[in-house]
Amino acid sequence: MGRYFAIRIARALLTIILVVTFAFVVLRLSGDPSLMILGPEAPPEVLAAFRKAWGLDDPIWMQYVDYFGAIAKGELGRSMRDGRPAIQLVLERIPATLALTLPAFAFKVALGIPAGIYAALNRGSAIDRAVMITAVAGFTVPSFVLALLLVLVFAVQLGWLPSGGQEGWRHAILPIATLGLGGAAVLARFTRSAMLEVLGQPYIRTASAKGVPWRKVVTSHALPNAAIPTVTVLGFMVGTLIAGAVVVESVFAWPGVGRLLVVAVANRDLAVVQCILLLVALTMVTSNLIVDFLYGFLDPRLRAKGAHA
Amino acid sequence: MSPLVSIEGLSVAFNGVPVLHGVDLSLRKGEAIGLVGESGSGKSVTWLAALGLLPRHARVSGSVRLDGREILSAPAATLDQVRGGRVAMIFQDPASALNPVLTIRKQLCEALALHRDLSGDALKVEARRLLDLVGIPDAARRLSAYPHEFSGGQVQRIMIAMALAGNPDLLVADEPTTALDATIQAQILDLLSQIRREMGMAMVLISHDLGVVAENCDRVAVMYAGRIVEEAPATALFDDPWHPYAQGLIGALPPLDGPRRRLTAIPGTVPDPSKMPAGCAFAPRCTVASEQCGVGAPSLAPLGDARAVACIRAEASRRALLGIAAE
Numbered sequence: 001m002g003r004y005f006a007i008r009i010a011r012a013l014l015t016i017i018l019v020v021t022f023a024f025v026v027l028r029l030s031g032d033p034s035l036m037i038l039g040p041e042a043p044p045e046v047l048a049a050f051r052k053a054w055g056l057d058d059p060i061w062m063q064y065v066d067y068f069g070a071i072a073k074g075e076l077g078r079s080m081r082d083g084r085p086a087i088q089l090v091l092e093r094i095p096a097t098l099a100l101t102l103p104a105f106a107f108k109v110a111l112g113i114p115a116g117i118y119a120a121l122n123r124g125s126a127i128d129r130a131v132m133i134t135a136v137a138g139f140t141v142p143s144f145v146l147a148l149l150l151v152l153v154f155a156v157q158l159g160w161l162p163s164g165g166q167e168g169w170r171h172a173i174l175p176i177a178t179l180g181l182g183g184a185a186v187l188a189r190f191t192r193s194a195m196l197e198v199l200g201q202p203y204i205r206t207a208s209a210k211g212v213p214w215r216k217v218v219t220s221h222a223l224p225n226a227a228i229p230t231v232t233v234l235g236f237m238v239g240t241l242i243a244g245a246v247v248v249e250s251v252f253a254w255p256g257v258g259r260l261l262v263v264a265v266a267n268r269d270l271a272v273v274q275c276i277l278l279l280v281a282l283t284m285v286t287s288n289l290i291v292d293f294l295y296g297f298l299d300p301r302l303r304a305k306g307a308h309a
Numbered sequence: 310m311s312p313l314v315s316i317e318g319l320s321v322a323f324n325g326v327p328v329l330h331g332v333d334l335s336l337r338k339g340e341a342i343g344l345v346g347e348s349g350s351g352k353s354v355t356w357l358a359a360l361g362l363l364p365r366h367a368r369v370s371g372s373v374r375l376d377g378r379e380i381l382s383a384p385a386a387t388l389d390q391v392r393g394g395r396v397a398m399i400f401q402d403p404a405s406a407l408n409p410v411l412t413i414r415k416q417l418c419e420a421l422a423l424h425r426d427l428s429g430d431a432l433k434v435e436a437r438r439l440l441d442l443v444g445i446p447d448a449a450r451r452l453s454a455y456p457h458e459f460s461g462g463q464v465q466r467i468m469i470a471m472a473l474a475g476n477p478d479l480l481v482a483d484e485p486t487t488a489l490d491a492t493i494q495a496q497i498l499d500l501l502s503q504i505r506r507e508m509g510m511a512m513v514l515i516s517h518d519l520g521v522v523a524e525n526c527d528r529v530a531v532m533y534a535g536r537i538v539e540e541a542p543a544t545a546l547f548d549d550p551w552h553p554y555a556q557g558l559i560g561a562l563p564p565l566d567g568p569r570r571r572l573t574a575i576p577g578t579v580p581d582p583s584k585m586p587a588g589c590a591f592a593p594r595c596t597v598a599s600e601q602c603g604v605g606a607p608s609l610a611p612l613g614d615a616r617a618v619a620c621i622r623a624e625a626s627r628r629a630l631l632g633i634a635a636e
Contacts, residue, residue: 124366201405202400202402202405202406203405203407203408203409205357205362205406206400206406206407206468207408207419208362208392209360209392209393209397209398209400210392210393210397210419210420210471210472210474211389211390211391211392211393211394211423211424211475212389212393212419212423213385213386213389220411220419221408221411224408224410224411225408225409225410228410298410299409299410300410300455300457301409301457
């Protein structure tokens with residue numbers, strides 16, 4: 001068991017290093033931050049001074065070494081725009097993002113999982129078909145289209161809700177609905193297929209054959225087995241809590257991490273972008289580790305394998 | 310003596326395609342019946358249908374009575390009492406027949422709690438006794454293990470223990486040894502016979518293996534394409550099968566003694582349920598089929614002592630032989 005997790009943690013660290021390296025290289029090859037921040041009309045000597053100050057004239061490998069050296073000391077760099085520590089800028093935005101993604105996550109779980117279970121138990125019924133059509137629509141429609149649609153209906157036509165900004169809870173409803181509906185659709189489809197797979201297993205028939213009432217067959221025999229694949233999707237959704245709202249935050253002018261990322265990329269504010277990506281990689285990797293741990297908890301077969309690995 | 314279970318005109322259709330065409334079968338208390346036939350002949354479907362274990366899209370009709378009480382259209386609560394409590398069933402593939410995420414104790418105690426007035430420590434004691442009974446060594450410790458920690462033969466033993474939990478009057482064993490090694494097969498069959506004798510339980514042994522059935526059953530019903538085509542005491546069937554299909558099955562078995570002979574094979578394959586021939590379903594493969602065989606499906610006609618056959622040719626020749634006038 002210990003080794004099972006040691007290997008997974010080592011793999012997680014490697015993933016983070018790869019993500020950060022990739023971001024580092026791509027950002028530095030994709031444009032000159034001095035031009036972006038100071039503008040193309042800035043005098044050459046000002047640009048040169050800027051580049052020198054931020055170490056942008058150094059060879060890329062030297063910048064890379066410096067960057068990792070700083071990370072080792074716990075420094076994630078400063079924003080080139082206002083000189084404040086990048087981590088501080090990012091941390092300031094996290095509550096706003098979580099204010100959208102956490103309720104959206106709860107919404108996905110509360111709607112998607114029961115809908116999927118219900119559809120599976122009533123396979124082929126009108127309700128099953130309705131759930132599935134909604135689910136397919138829910139995850140094929142891009143979130144910005146759904147967002148604009150919701151704005152059109154609830155903000156423009158009906159005038160019930162604001163179309164953007166962050167003044168109060170009413171402003172959060174449409175962004176949360178946009179995030180939640182798409183996620184609920186994915187979860188519903190996934191839960192349904194996991195349940196159908198499990199319901200077709202011989203051990204379900206065994207349970208019925210020994211006289212277990214159907215309701216209990218579902219709750220104590222089918223659900224614990226269907227939970228195993230569903231946890232994978234949930235883990236992925238937890239991984240997107242920090243940066244899963246980039247599009248939605250942009251559409252609704254919501255000042256979260258996603259918007260910060262869009263602005264920072266446009267400005268080539270290197271330290272800020274890198275800081276966000278590092279954070280995203282960390283949450284993804286952590287949620288994957290939690291999923292691995294949960295697998296061991298939910299599935300005794302994996303627990304055994306882990307013990308021997 | 311009134312039969313324990315009597316099945317009459319049991320028919321099943323999946324999505325409008327009939328797979329079981331009016332099966333009649335009855336079973337006395339303590340009796341062991343073998344159900345043989347190729348896969349797809351309806352052996353398992355007969356009992357899954359009788360116990361209401363088929364998927365919802367299956368159309369089931371006919372009558373299944375347990376001690377004279379109709380159970381086919383019985384409410385779910387009644388069926389839950391019957392299943393496991395009066396009639397238990399074990400299945401072919403032990404590897405997937407137990408829930409992989411629950412311990413053996415949980416699965417065994419669940420069955421005990423449902424059908425016996427036991428709780429707390431009494432449950433655990435009884436669970437341990439059942440595991441001992443089916444020959445799982447170190448039962449006390451093994452109760453907290455999960456299904457994947459047992460071999461196929463052991464899981465089948467656990468399945469049997471679970472089936473016995475409700476003290477059933479009938480155990481339906483659906484190909485209980487097909488997925489197991491030959492040596493383990495014999496052990497499981499011995500265990501089943503021994504338990505059956507001790508508990509006075511009736512048994513239906515579903516198998517495609519004639520030898521297994523011959524050794525363990527009093528009576529045998531041969532199924533073909535969703536119908537029982539011959540029913541006879543086990544020894545009578547093996548000595549002198551009447552139905553051409555049963556003759557074919559037994560002709561395909563190598564004789565243990567006597568001169569060596571060429572094994573005969575039945576030509577062709579079982580017809581697809583959706584393309585069933587008119588008349589006798591076996592006629593296209595039958596060496597003695599006549600024109601008349603294509604006209605109507607023969608019904609199972611009782612002939613002589615405890616035998617019945619569904620074949621107009623066999624029926625005619627037996628009647629001539631036995632001197633019974635045609636009805």
